[in-house]
Amino acid sequence: MYQKPSMKFSFINRQILRRLYLVALVILATLIAIWCEQVQTPKSVTVTSLTQPEKVLVDEPIQPIPLKIALNQSKVGLGEKLFREPRLSADNRVSCLSCHHLNTGGADEVAFSIGVNRTVGNVNTPTVYNAAFNPSLNWNGKFKTLEALTEVAIQNPTDMGIDWQVLIPKLQQTPEYMQAFTQNYADGVTKANVNDAIATYLRSLYTPNSRFDQYLRGNQKAITEEEKEGYRLFKAYGCVSCHQGMNLGGNLYEKFGLMGDYFRERGNVKYADLGRYNVTQNEADKFVFRVPSLRNVALTYPYFHDGSVKTLEEAIKVMTKYQLGRSLSQKDIESIALFLGTLTGEHPALNQK
Numbered sequence: 001m002y003q004k005p006s007m008k009f010s011f012i013n014r015q016i017l018r019r020l021y022l023v024a025l026v027i028l029a030t031l032i033a034i035w036c037e038q039v040q041t042p043k044s045v046t047v048t049s050l051t052q053p054e055k056v057l058v059d060e061p062i063q064p065i066p067l068k069i070a071l072n073q074s075k076v077g078l079g080e081k082l083f084r085e086p087r088l089s090a091d092n093r094v095s096c097l098s099c100h101h102l103n104t105g106g107a108d109e110v111a112f113s114i115g116v117n118r119t120v121g122n123v124n125t126p127t128v129y130n131a132a133f134n135p136s137l138n139w140n141g142k143f144k145t146l147e148a149l150t151e152v153a154i155q156n157p158t159d160m161g162i163d164w165q166v167l168i169p170k171l172q173q174t175p176e177y178m179q180a181f182t183q184n185y186a187d188g189v190t191k192a193n194v195n196d197a198i199a200t201y202l203r204s205l206y207t208p209n210s211r212f213d214q215y216l217r218g219n220q221k222a223i224t225e226e227e228k229e230g231y232r233l234f235k236a237y238g239c240v241s242c243h244q245g246m247n248l249g250g251n252l253y254e255k256f257g258l259m260g261d262y263f264r265e266r267g268n269v270k271y272a273d274l275g276r277y278n279v280t281q282n283e284a285d286k287f288v289f290r291v292p293s294l295r296n297v298a299l300t301y302p303y304f305h306d307g308s309v310k311t312l313e314e315a316i317k318v319m320t321k322y323q324l325g326r327s328l329s330q331k332d333i334e335s336i337a338l339f340l341g342t343l344t345g346e347h348p349a350l351n352q353k
Ligand code: HEC
Pocket: 083, 094, 095, 096, 097, 098, 099, 100, 113, 114, 115, 116, 121, 122, 123, 124, 125, 126, 127, 128, 131, 134, 136, 137, 138, 139, 140, 146, 149, 150, 153, 154, 158, 159, 160, 198, 202
């Protein structure tokens, strides 16, 4: 008689306890999930996740460049010294900076740059700014890493043309380099370490906070109505199908002349015009190029792998004709050019006069 209600009471009690226990479990699981999320999305994107897009408020086919990327500043400093060093060339006259001018967009203003012993290049010099975000490098996508590209650029007869067997002792005999390398690397001056230092410096050449990125991060006033119209057209006409992602390019291969024979109309087809074919030897890759990034494009004239076009408006005309098979009004071309102008970002060396 006495036992029954008590059993009932303890039964209810146990049920409540079980529910409370379940609720507590759910809360705990949620807390763990939130914590994991925070750990997995750090505030500043690190070197190993350079191409990981940032979550922004607006859902757009283009993502902003991270505002801050964590890098070993001592290696960046050594890399910068090497980037500016003419002793890295056979005739002690050419440095990376000779062709990649940092205050004029990360390239130079001629169709083909002049390398060691006055040799002339066969493609236009692309910018080094934001190159670290490109999954493949060069017009034909030959290199996958900045280190591999640097190793070849130093030795290339049309770039710096110096043998590694000559360069390593040359650096070892320079006390300032001996000291800087031993400070940063246990094994001192080696080919791998030269490439690593320069590649680390190249990773520091990113240009965040362009007006367009400010707009992507939610500041509606960062770009004008006309520039917004240019962006709308850029998407509506399909430019964005090739020029997209964080770099507005760099991540796709496309034929130059999808809708018209660019090369026949230009004439004088050369080896470099074969593009990706020179890497893969695949017939279908003839005249195929890596879609270039349009970050800072207002500064990186002349345009195209052949450096044939001097103004942005002319480049947009070429694109609409040969990639889209259309002809746009002058007004639309001007709007798109205005939009492209909002892609100029910030870097101390870029904004220096
Ligand atoms: C003589 C001019 C010249 C010199 C010197 C030179 N470059 Fe370049 N650079 C070029 C050209 C031209 C290309 C494109 C080559 C191609 O596409 O076949 C290029 C491509 C690049 C790219 C690829 C960019 C991209 O997004 O595809 C990087 C990065 C780069 N160079 C860094 C360097 C570094 C680092 C050095 C010094 C070790 C250097 N360059 C020296 C002319 C030069």
